[in-house]
Amino acid sequence: MRLHEYQAKQVFSDAGIPTPASDLAATVDEAVDAAEEIGYPVAIKAQVHVGGRGKAGGIKLVEDADEAREAADDILGMDLKGYTVDRVLVEAAVDFENELYVGVTMDRGEGEPVAMVSTRGGVNIEEVAEEDPDAIAREHIDPAFGMHPYQARKVVYDAGVDREIAGDVASILRTLYQLWDDRDGADAEINPLMVTGDKEVVAADAVFNVDEDALFRQPELAEMEEEGEFAESELEQKADEYGFDYVRLSGNVGIIGNGAGLVMTTLDLVDHYGGTPANFLDVGGGAKADRIANALDMVFSDDNVDSVVFNIFGGITRGDEVAKGINQALEQFDEIPKPVVVRLAGTNAVEGMEILNEDLVTVEQTLEDAVQRAVEYAEEVEA
Amino acid sequence: MRLHEYQAKQVFSDAGIPTPASDLAATVDEAVDAAEEIGYPVAIKAQVHVGGRGKAGGIKLVEDADEAREAADDILGMDLKGYTVDRVLVEAAVDFENELYVGVTMDRGEGEPVAMVSTRGGVNIEEVAEEDPDAIAREHIDPAFGMHPYQARKVVYDAGVDREIAGDVASILRTLYQLWDDRDGADAEINPLMVTGDKEVVAADAVFNVDEDALFRQPELAEMEEEGEFAESELEQKADEYGFDYVRLSGNVGIIGNGAGLVMTTLDLVDHYGGTPANFLDVGGGAKADRIANALDMVFSDDNVDSVVFNIFGGITRGDEVAKGINQALEQFDEIPKPVVVRLAGTNAVEGMEILNEDLVTVEQTLEDAVQRAVEYAEEVEA
């Protein structure tokens, strides 16, 4: 779960990391009021979970009330890579000399956290990592001990940060690590950490991704998640509501299955047989009839979907429950909205097959056949 | 540094450990008022750093205002093993079924913390440890990870605590460990942890010793130390003021030296040559003339002292500085209060010997000779 910039800044600032004065605004008037209050120049920044906001016109620097009004009017309501901008952060512009990058993330390969510092801040750090890996200094952190103060200093010196500000940057990095550790961070980043002419350091952007699996013990962040989801698509909202692992893609074959690996494989097979997957949807282990019906509802709600393949290999999940859920979901329609192909295997698959209403669905015996059939249906619809 | 019971209870209670209702009182009237407020029966407990307060008459259980008045009057102002009782804690008496012991300390041999639980609470736990070591369950804690929840449960089950209250006791132990860890505890103990008929657990006593060396980062506890030292002896106050490692003993040969091992050895030699040491006083490394003069002032302030041996082996400490300090301290007297024997060795010892005013002190070349001479002087005074 990713906090919005304004939320992450609040969290960072509460922990003592310097951030520019700022205020959130949902209307043009609010934005102008905020700008007046803060004093010009200010930046007006779209609060959506989209990379490259600046390039896409989602961030504007303004010098007076007229410019502020114009910029807020432009940005509020604009569509940024599929997300409608509902709120902007109005923030004091920082007059900087250079920009650093500071971040903490989990290095899955090593199984432990890693702290990173670079003097090449203000740009896409993943690109820096690719072009010039040595431009990012890294220090692995022992999760048992946490970050030792010397490690923060070491990575800052290794990155080549000016000695004058090294102590401040190390101190910010320690705070960032502590937040990451205390708040179950997945990634915590400041990019750019701006260095002013007076050698002050200020977090001009803030990223904080929280480990979804730890939200249960981070009530404050869970509340921010609730509050922050003002620009979610209808389908994403639905998936959240139903509690599905769901990823929308651009194709037209809807996919429902159980188990991440098997669902991914089903997507891959759709592609392999010439189709294009519309989504990833994992109903998880042990799904009962209701959940299966919800999954069908999700996929039917996607206008791009032309056909659906249902692929269940029962372990904990029982084929008869799946079949009941499919029947239940489809029996409410006078006409089935999109053709559904079903393949059941494993626990109670035979019972499931018997229950399935073959007037409503196409049953196939193998995964390969099921996928091929769904791809054919989708092609027929598009033809 | 040891907190008073009422201070430790405050710390424990703030952390969520249940303690009985209580109030601190410095006068009999305050004590009676507190008892009325809390409701009878209450315990009236002397707040001094002395073991076995109960046996010595420092704790009394009272049923009404008259008894409360009488008990408070008895206890306030009483002398408990050399300490005058200035304040009492008035505390709701707990109707208990049994008493547990819960504690956390540093196991110096293992270099890591150890948590301890016993069902034989309410008595001197060190005696239990000697008589029946198996009556105390122990679990070592990895200081890098801290106490895992399972470890708290394990040591509670290992101790044979009733399953009904095991969860609560484990939770209190985790809190106690966390306090110990966060607050730089040396020892943290609840003895007894009382179990009531309703299976509630209540900390009826509370011990929290803080690592002196960590007080710099425990401002709240340092403040408690200041506030709590209402029953210190004059000599202890002086040693604190001067910043000496000082321990008062019962003999009559005053001892001043540098370095713990060498001072201890000087004490041992006094004993070896038939004398009795009056104190341990380590001036530390690199002491200058003023500090040396303060040390002499300390030892002269002890009425028990009949003679003084000054034993310095210079490393960082310089013999000439020591000699200057001794002269400076002694020159202010018309008559030297107690005979002083000085032995200097190591850095600048020769220079020191030259500076020393032999009208004021007796100079010896070896440690053994110096100690023997001081013992003789003390014998002469007593004779």
Next chain:
Amino acid sequence: MSVLVDEDSRVIVQGITGGEGKFHTEQMIEYGTNVVAGAVPGKGGQEVAGVPVYDTVEEAAEAENADTSVVFVPPAFAGDACFEALGVDALDLVVTITEGIPTQDVSRVYRRLQETDAYLVGPNCPGVITPGEAKLGILPGNIFEAGRVGLVSRSGTLTYQVVDSLSQRGIGQSTAIGIGGDPIIGTSFVEALALFEQDEKTDAVVMCGEIGGEDEEEAAAYIDEYMTTPVAGFIAGRTAPPGKRMGHAGAIVSGSGTGTAQSKIDALESAGVPVGDTPEDVVDNVEDLL
């Protein structure tokens, strides 16, 4: 024995009194697994599925001479359960089924694991089975057949899919290890492959990887350098877009393009491992290798 578990394994179930714990304990016992104890704090003295329950793992292991533990404890407490199991020297295998353990908890468990000699399989895995002998976890025993092909996979149901095809074609399995779909897991592909390499009862290995991380690339390097036992591969997630978590917490192609299916497929093929396009291809490849 095959690897990790066999008919002599003496198994504790942590969380045996919970719904999942109880159900799968019954299933494991029915399959023939030697489940000797349960461990649930506060439930000591009870019995579940005929198995005695103890308050602590240490008590359970000592009383019943156990060597293995399976963890069915809810995610908030599962990290602690792993520490508890790893704290008992007698246990040389811990299989953690639980999905959704906070990653920082797993990271600490992983740190502790490096200091022990034990194997930790999982978390977020279906378990380990040596067909005909014993199963640990939630794998559906009925689809497995005893035989000589080892299987190691990051995904549960994908494993079942491949195993079902193998069994239907008469190709039995020595041991199947579900190593789990989390970003940080105990036993890696490399460690599992090393076990199979040393196992005399394993003639070939199927390895089912997926997008995310670099475990498959490391496995490819290991296979190339050290393995004589042939390996057939499969990689799920060829069509996964970057930056999206595909069900498994670990199944994510990074924004900078590492962890892709193609990178893994290339690495395996360079190591001489045939990578199937479909699960059926994999089974064809196994037939060729045997």
Next chain:
Amino acid sequence: MSVLVDEDSRVIVQGITGGEGKFHTEQMIEYGTNVVAGAVPGKGGQEVAGVPVYDTVEEAAEAENADTSVVFVPPAFAGDACFEALGVDALDLVVTITEGIPTQDVSRVYRRLQETDAYLVGPNCPGVITPGEAKLGILPGNIFEAGRVGLVSRSGTLTYQVVDSLSQRGIGQSTAIGIGGDPIIGTSFVEALALFEQDEKTDAVVMCGEIGGEDEEEAAAYIDEYMTTPVAGFIAGRTAPPGKRMGHAGAIVSGSGTGTAQSKIDALESAGVPVGDTPEDVVDNVEDLL
């Protein structure tokens, strides 16, 4: 070489820019110690006593090819300084002079130390000296004479007292190790004795213990079982009352009566170690043993 340090040791001083650090660096250099670098965050590029200063220990060690570090960092930061030194593989000896480091910090450093191959001497110790070759720490070099008696002690000035007597009687020292007076220390008596036992240049060892803990008892057991090199002992604190900290944080007889001088004396004597009543007795005993 003798043990731990010799004329080839390449030494970093952590905290070289502080008053103590600077003074003792000069003293060490004057004694002949090969001090090659200082390490102080934010002071990189400076010079102290002709020695280049670096911001981090790693930089210093790499640039100057160091193998040893001496820590003169104030107590609040000394734990971190120890971690920093232990994090550099090239350093196989860290000598921590600082007194008054919070015990919980030392406990964590000690935990880390167990995972490394390095020796940590101290904290709260006077240092280590191989007379005529090099000294690390604050020991007054002028009282030492090169020779063949090893010395290990928990106390600084007591060591000087004994060494002075030895030197005055013409008995030189191979290496003297001040292991420190804290409750938790890196190198124990046993480890120091083991070093001397294996050192061909050491013919006898003087061991000066004191009240508190059980290190001397463990040393006695070790001497009894493993040592052929003769040992002469001394124990300070025979007259110390229970429950009082005698200067050293570690010098305390527990309320229940463990850690007494008598217990240590008995243990040593049972192991055949003569324990002197006075420092002069100890020197007499050494003469007898040689």
